[in-house]
Amino acid sequence: MAPEVAKFLNPPLCANSQRTVDDKLLPCENEAPFVCSGCQFVQYCSTECQQSDRKHHKVNCKSAFMTGTWVPAWLKDKRKPAFVDAPDTKIKTYGPQNDRQLSRHQHCFQAAHNGGTDRIVNQVLNLLFAASGDIGNIVKTVRRLPKEYQGNCTMVCNDNDFQVNGRNVILLMTVLHFEPEVSTPIMIHLWMFNPEQVDIRDRNTLAFDPAQRETLVNFRRTGVLLPFGCSTKEFTVPNPWPLGWMVNPLHGWDEPDYMKHAQVAKADHYGALFFFLRSTLQEFCVLIRNMNIKFRVYNRDASTLPQVEKLQFDRIEISSLCDESYWGPETAIRTFGPMLKSKHENPSATLLFLFLSSAVNEMEKLDFEGQMHAFPLSRKKILWELLSVTPGKLNSLEKHEPQSVAMAQCSVMLFNFDRLFQPMHRRVIRSALENGLRIKNKHTIVKPWPWSIFDSSTKDEFNMMRRHSRSGAERYMELQLA
Secondary structure (H helix, E strand, O other): OHHHHHHHHHOOOOOOOOOOOOEEEEOOOOOOOOEEEOOOOEEEHHHHHHHOOHHHHHHOOOHHHOOOOOOOHHOOOOOOOOOOOOOOOOOOOOOOOOOOHHHOOOOOOOOOOOOOOOHOOOOOOEEEEEEOOOHHHHHHHHOOOOOOOOOOOEEEEOOOEEEHHHHHHHHHHHHHHHHEEEEHHHHHHHEOOOOOOOOHHHHHOOOOOOHHHHHOOOOOOOOOOOOOOOOOOOOOOOOOEEEOOOHHHHHHHOOHHHOOOOOOOOOOOOHHHHHHHHHHHHHHHHHEEEEEEEEEEEEEHHHHHHHHHHOOOOEEEEEOOOOOOOOOHHHHHHHHHHEEEEOOOOOOOEEEEOOOOOOHHHHHHOOOOOOOHHHHHHHHHHHHHOOOOOOOHHHHHHOOHHHHHHHHHHHHHOOOOHOOOOHHHHHHHHHHHHHOOOOOOOOOOOOOOOOOOOOOOOOHHHHHHHOOOOOOOOOEEEEEEE
C-alpha cells in the first residue's frame, strides 16, 4: 500500500492528463516547466503536450469565469440571488462566521513567550483544544514547538460534532501508523468537499481575479486538492468524511504563506496550497513521530470536560465558545479558568478566546445614527476607494448588482470594532476578576485584531481579506491567572 499512496505526494504536473495511447487513458508524467500564458494556472512539459491538450484545456482557459465581462449567475439569469431571504430582506454580509470550520487555523503556543526555548525543551506541556474543529490548530501548534523539544506533551482535542471528531481521529491515526511520505497524501486527500451553492459561490468570489475564480470552480467540481490539470482518474472513492460546501480550505491558512509554494503556474492558488500542505504536513508527521506527544480525543459537550479531564493545562484554546452566540464569556471563564496550570507551575499559562460576532451584534443593536457614528464618512471614503466605486455610481446601481452586493458585504469591515467591542470587553474583565483571572497586558500568541482594515491598508490586502471571508470583527483575547 505504501508505495501506491506515496506516489500522490509528487503528482505529475503536466496538464495533458486526458492523453490517450492505444485508446487507453495515459496521463503524461513528464516534468512540466512551462505554463499556459493565457491562464497561468496549468503547466506542460512541452509545446506538443499543450497542443494535444488544447481541446480539453480551452474549456477552462476560455471559460466565462476567465473573461473581464463575467457576471454572477443571478444577474445573468435576471433573478433574485438565492442568499436573499425575501424581496425586502437586506443582503446578508458574509461577516463573522460561527462555524468553527470556516475559521483560520491558529496555533496556541509561542516558545519565546513561555520562558524561551531553553526552558521548555524538557518541560511537560499540556495543551487543550476544547472546541477543535479540524486539526489545523494542532498542526500549527506542533510546528511551533522547538525542534529539540524532548519533554512530554499531551494534546487534548475535543469537538461535539461526531463527523468532525471522526475525521480528526482518522487523520491522527494515519500520522501515527504510516511513514510521513504515506500519511501526508492521505491527510491531504481526506479534504474533499461537497458542491457549492452557485449564488453563494459567485457572491464569495467577487473579490477574486478570473484565474482564482476558475481554479475554485475546478476544485469544487473535482473535490480533489491537486494542482490544476493533474489527473484525478485514480480518485474513484468518495470521501466518507466530507466538509460542508461553505468550507474553503484556503481560508484556514495565510495566503502569503501558501503562495510562497506556488510552482510556475502562479495563478493556481489550490496548487500552491497543495504544495504548502505537502511541506507542512510532512514536517508535522515527522515531528509527531520524533517527539513525545500523546493525544486524547473527546467527542462531548465542552462544558463537561472538567468532569473527565483532570490535567492542568499550559494553553487552553476554546475557539468561539466565549461568544454570545455560544456560551458567553462568563461560562467560558468559569469552565476553563480552573483548568489552567497554577502560576507556580507555569506563569505563562493562557486561556485563548476568539470572539467572532460580538462586535457585529453590538453594531446591529444601534439605531441608524449610532451606526453612522461607528462608520464615519472617512471610513466610507476608504471603502469607496477600495471597491473602486463613487457615491454617485453606487446610488445608481440596482440592489443585486455585483458592486452593490460587494458594498453590502464589505461595509461591515470598516466599522470601529474596537469601540463596538467595549461592552463585551467589560464583561470579560468583570468575569475574569470574579474568577481569579485577568486579561494579559500584552498578547503573546496572536494580535487582538489580526484582520482589521486601517487607513493605510492596500487594495490587495483588502481583497485578500475578502477572499478569505475575514470581516475585521474577529477579536482574540488572552487571559491568565491573576
